Amino acid sequence: MASCSRKKDKFINRNFHAVTAEFNSLYNGFVALDEGKKNLNDAYFDNYWEVLPIERMQVFEDIVLPGQSKNEKFTRAEEKATKAIQKHSMNIGGKEKNPQIDEAYLLLGKARYFDQRFIPALEAFNYILYKYPASDKINQAKIWREKANIRLDNNELAIKNLKRLLKQEKLENQDLADATSILAQAYLNTKSIDSAIIQLEIASNFTKNNDERGRYRFIQGQLYNELGYKDSANIAFDKVIELNRKTPRIYLITAHLEKIKNFDYENGNKLEATELLTELEENRENRPFLDKIYHQFGNFYLNNNSDSLAVAYYNRSLRTNSRDKILKAKNYETLGDMNFDASFYAEAGKYYDSTMANFDLNSKPYRVIKRKRDNLEDVIYYEAIAKTNDSILSLVNLSEPERIAYFEAFVESLKAKAEEEKEKAEIADRNSGLATVNNPINNQIQRAGVPNQPTVFYFYNPTTVAYGKNEFIKIWGDRPLEDNWRWSSKNIVGVVDNAISTDNLITSASDEEKFDPQFYISKIPSEEKEIDSIYKDRNYAYYQLGLIYKEKFKEYELAKDKLQNLLKSNPEERLILPSKYNLFKIYELLGENDEATIAKNDIISRYPESRYANILENPDLVSEKDENSPESLYEALYIKYENQEYAEVISKSEEHINTFDGEPIVPKFELLKATSLGRLNGYEAYAKAINNLAVTYANTPEGKQAQNIESNILPKLANKDFAEENDSISNNYKVVFKFNNAEPEKINDFKSALDKVLENMRYYKLTASKDVYNATTTFVIVHGIKTGTVAKTFDQLLTKEDKKKIKAPYFVVTSTNYQIIQIHKNLDAYLNLNNN
Template sequence: MQNLTAHYNILFNAKEILRQKQVGYAASFVDNYNELLSVYPDTIAQSGTPDKDLEEAIVKANKIINIKEQSNYQGDAYLVLGKANYLEGNYFNATEFLNYVIKSYPKRPDLVQDALTWKARALMHLNELPQAKIAIDSAIQNIDPKKNKQLIADIYATKLQYDISVQEYTDGEEMAKDAISHCSDKMQRLRLNYILGQLQELNQKPADAINSYSKIASSNVSFEMAFNASLNRIRIEDARDGIKTDRTQRLMALLKEPNNKEFKDQIYFQAAELQMRDKNIDGAIKNYKLSVRNSLSNQNQKGLSYLRLANIYFKNKADYLTSKKYYDSTLTTLPLNYPGYQAIKKTNANLQLLADGYQTIAREDTLQALAKMDEKARNAVIDKMVSDKILEQEAETKAATAAASVNESNNILDNGADLLDNNSAGSNAGAKTGRVGAKSLSSSGNSGGSSFYFYNTSAISQGYSDFKRKWGNRKLEDDWRRSSRSNSDITANAVNIANTDPDALITGQPGANPKTPTAGGYRAELIKGLPLTPELLSASNIKVYHAYIDIANFYRDILGDKKEAASIYETILSRFPNDANKASIYYNLYRLYADIDKAKSDNYKNILLRDYASTPFAKIISDPDYAKKLEDENAEFTQAYNKVFDLYAQKKYSEVIAGVPQLIKQYPGNKLSAQLYYLKTIAEGHNEKVAPFTDSLQLIAKNFPDDKLVTPLVNQQLAYITANLADLQARPAILIDDNPQEIPFTLDRALRKETAYRPQVDPNTINQPQVRIDRPQQIAIEKPRQTPQITPAILPPVKQPQVIIKQVPQLPAPVQPPASQPEVIAKQPEQAKQPEVIAQQPAPVTPVTTPPVKQDTLPPPVKRDTIAQTVQQNVVIKATADGSEIKPDVVLSVFTMHDSTNYYFAVNVKSGTTNLASSRFGFGQFIRANYPGKGIKHQLLPVGADNQVIYVGRFPSLADVKKYAREVVPLLPDIMKVPKDKYSFFIISQENLNKLADAKLLDSYLDYYQKNF
């Protein structure tokens, strides 16, 4: 009886869930026909939220394992667990379950073959290609021609995917043919035929490729595949016959065919793609927009067109505001499981950072080019730039006027809609309003066959009536629901741009910002920025260099785009061949190319070992113990720094004065030298007059001009001394010994003639410096402090390249080891390092261990994490296999996103005993230097026994606290005197801060923060 219910009820339904999920994934998969297609479109980038359907399949499999333990379908249940985890993106877990099937059920060759196939696919996603080859080779060796043909087809298809991954196209062609000959699924067979055509084209077999593409073009595959197959066939035929093909013209001809009416969006998209390859940017933009306009029901196509437009306006047009809008549209149109969706989301969230970098580069390049011209040519170019700027602003004025007209039209439509309330069906005005008001919805709905509810014209009319009854006659504009608001309507009064006055406003946009530059001001700004001297040219190059570093680090650390990051680093090498930091750049390139181009990686490695053997970067490569040695050295320096700070906190100034030179001599070149000299100077200020104290401050400013933490504060203090010199000269000692944590002479008091002023640096005054992304990533490994004294927390280590230990997998023969219990590894939330929206958390390393068990011992069922009872619900919508919406998954959270005017920047330190005095002192320095007189303080909040949160604020808006975060995050290694893996930062409102009662709630908030900010 257990066999009957397990097989025909539980197992059947679980397999059906997996089948439907694969169909659904395949339906939403977006193919890139410019590259080799993926063999399997059924597993794609996951959103990180558990899938309700797959969770149900897992529950059913566990039911067989735990309740139907006497049935013969235990192995099938474990296979379901492996496949479900694979489809959910949990590839480590999937591999463990599949390994268990392979090792525990050798007498079930069908299960073993299926498990080997899925295991190989999971390993390829984990980039474990050697291990994947072992698995798929084992499956091929054990093929039984008399068994399930579809399973044989899957084995060959998986080997085909492996061959594509390692670029073995000749063998891949044979695997594709074998898979096609055994495949019983018609659509999969056609997909394999298309891939076969691509491989034959790569293998220089044009006749065979034409034959394969012809089969696709004449079949009933999707339009995209048939369309691209036809294009490829035509291209190959014309290339073979020596005909130069105008592919764009061929595409435009397809628009005239009635059968292609529903595919206009895709035709325009393909035309735009061709124009992009031909560098016709404006033509591509036009056709991408036409694609969007004609995408009535194909949301994937519309999303792709939005994405292309966003990238063009960002990279080619440098129009970041427009780019931002298109990225927003992309995110609302593409499905969450679109490959690269998370990267697009991160790019959009951090667009301003990238925009600032590219704008800096473009501006400095323009100014340098102008500086190289003779004066006559330069003035002519500047005249042209000013004229272009005027024309650009004039176009914006016209657009603004048009927008105002549209708003007026909408208001008229609202008035017309009022007639619907009076049932005046015979009224021409009312009928017209009903038609026009519904035009954008009903026309697209009817054409695209969409089932969207509000494409119903009667529903639209009813909506007009209900809205009018409740809200009255409201104009379509921002904040329409507010009865009292500042009206920023744009009038139609245009400014005469042709004004001959050189100081006439460049912009003619009504309601322009009063700070809008004038034509004369814009010209003066350009002339002032020209790097006409060697010193100015050097300063300009430094700005460009730092901007490139910021952009490269962003692609590397936030987007994880190794290819783009490597490209930017190589640009730095070509533009700055004499860069003193070339070793660091080479190390980054060595690490970035390790997984994408081994030859380039080895080349940069050899350059480091040959030309920069004495640098830490080369030593990390050649000496496996170097990182441990550096860790010990950093820990020693941290201890020594904190001892000096403790002496200062205890007012032992003479010992501070004697200890700082010894520490600097013992650790020359350490990155906290400016802070050490500053501590020494303040200690000396308690026993000396103003003149030597001023000299010491000036020496710090001179020797550390690029320091972002101490030098700005020193300059403010020098300004105060200059303004109050006579009063300060009368003091026996310039600093009065009231509070050893003082930061004297801050800017907010600098202009006041007060002789007895001595501000206190109570660890409650913190602000953040101008933020720049760190230079190429460097290693920093430190041990946590052991002594919970007054001593401040551990000093951030000297920046060195990050050590990445990668184990090269060995290639054992495909032997069947003893069975072991599959270990489930919980998927960790994605980490990031950027100031904008991602909280940094140290990611614990969980080694995979598989303790041996007896052959007849069943592993325990998978335990799923429970969610604590909460208040707010965040909804995630998913689609079933047929594309219809299912009931949303609910992610519950006690935290809220309510509008707030109380925001804080917070740093969580994973230690309940570490003394954070020196870290808070660093925050105080930054606040005094960069946010004087703003009322911003830093405070300490213990959270449970093992966490301390330094929170800085209050900030009146989310934009303000994000600006602060962007400025302070790059300086955290200098501010925080604890190891980098011991702290993380985030943004939090006062309401949510009050809820952080223990470590569990803190962890919950960090997860909530990553998903919502």
């Protein structure tokens, strides 16, 4: 009992508390700390596509409330450190007599640090420096204090303190390695790469931990690569490789792969590089890293122009189901780029979709790929139309015997496939029986004395579940979990209204119909109107593809092919002239001067009055502003729209739509026309025009804008009910003068007179404007009145002289109801409410 006192400075008391603290609380605390660090390391996933951090610890942004912890092991370590301090501290005469208490504070700071409570950790380390200046742990406390400072973004302060520590103290072994490694992290944070490399060299030489040595050497190699010093980087990676089994295998494998990334494809030994990659692939110990090895194989073959081998290895990398989402994204992106370069734009779009799925939403890489994918939207859309309609038309043009032969072969393939699926189903049934016998659930039932059940629940049998998944994918494809999952494409509106979907036909057909060639033949379009519509859609798709390949992707050969096929397909008259003109420009770009001359002469001779002929005969006009260009005409028409000349805007828009049909400017005219229709004829006309624009030009910016209006704006405008009018609800009233079939000059004269009257009116600051209501009615409106009483007695605000000028009748309406009147053109309904 005498030895338990913390107030007596005696040998037995000091040693009792020192030994008890060290081998009880502190021992258990450090054990918990080590377990927590191991859990952190196991959960941490290094991103080898960027320079690795010096310390393996993921910092989370989550806010931790007082008393909470991210890891119970660190909580236990902190509790043990606190217990050691509270029960074994011997602070006698202002001096600590227990030599283990500084160790307890160090444990306390480390536990808080790894629990990501850096400010409390900093307090613990500072307490050691303040209270125990003679402690043998003083240098460790200084190093850990700077680690906490770095986590708090105090990098300059950490660099200053660590440099002073290295200068003033003679650190050795692990302390020196810890100090220089954390100093390297501070330099990395401040973009001082050269200084970081020097410190990492010292740290890797003095650390006792081979895991750390391998990491420091690997980071050195990464930093040399960032500076462009590939030879120095390879030397650093070789030092990692020399460690072999002394360091984690991930560092070893990635060091090999980083060296291959630095391979000199012009002067290097390609056979040696291939043999190294093959050796890495065939080593059984490297199976967890095959995703990275296959990816590097793909890069190696891609750089050696062996595209088919590159594609094979990228796909093998994807089939490993890697945890590395960036690796998967790079595989998909590279495959997408390869398809894009080969002009397989639909396939490229699919790969880009998969790439985006592996990037964080709204991250910079995601946005880059999103832009690429958006650029492909139109070409995928029109290629789908062209491909589908070409297939249909090829069937339409077959003779009856050819159709029968074609679908008999198709039915035979279906029968063979059905037989194969039947065999798989029988095998699955047999496996299901075996699985039922060995099923642990059934075994439990038997042990309980219950007779064996013939089957188990479907989802308890992994074989039947796997078979069901395969069957679903076989029938429906890979569908996301969402509403309307049966729809194969919800973002493309009306790809081909007349298209025959073979998959849907097979799914909906009975067993007898499915294997009957006549069933499929009966689905081929036969009516002339339907076939003409398919031809029309296909030709328009060809025209759009020609323009897209020419203007957006600079694929002039593809553009030429599409436009030439269009002109051979007896297209509509409206598509012929712009197609010929674009072909002329393509011939010029390809240097095919003879073909360009023929196309030019053909346009001038056959269409002498056209805008294209005028441009070809007077090429100097192209450099000047052409008043008859689509852009100039649109600008002029938009000015008329702003002047409320809606009827003329509608008629001119229709004229220009017919003139420039097929050109990119057309959706702009359509949107301007739809807006003018809404302003002149009201909600119903506007909704109809917007719907037509959204469907017809779905993949243009204007079409997408129309889709947004249809989904989000129109529902808000649909309400026709008038709001109650009183001063407590509304504080904004309008005085409206109505003119029916009046000449514009008369309305303008009235507004000018009203402007002068309002300008001279005392006590009120009012303004006037002119609004078109419909084709026959125009409003002149007074704004700025805040109460209904004043609005209804507006004429009493006028002087006798003013009343002689302002004789027109008026009605009063709130701003809210005026908006409803203009949207729905229901003025008569409003006036019949006896509000005025």
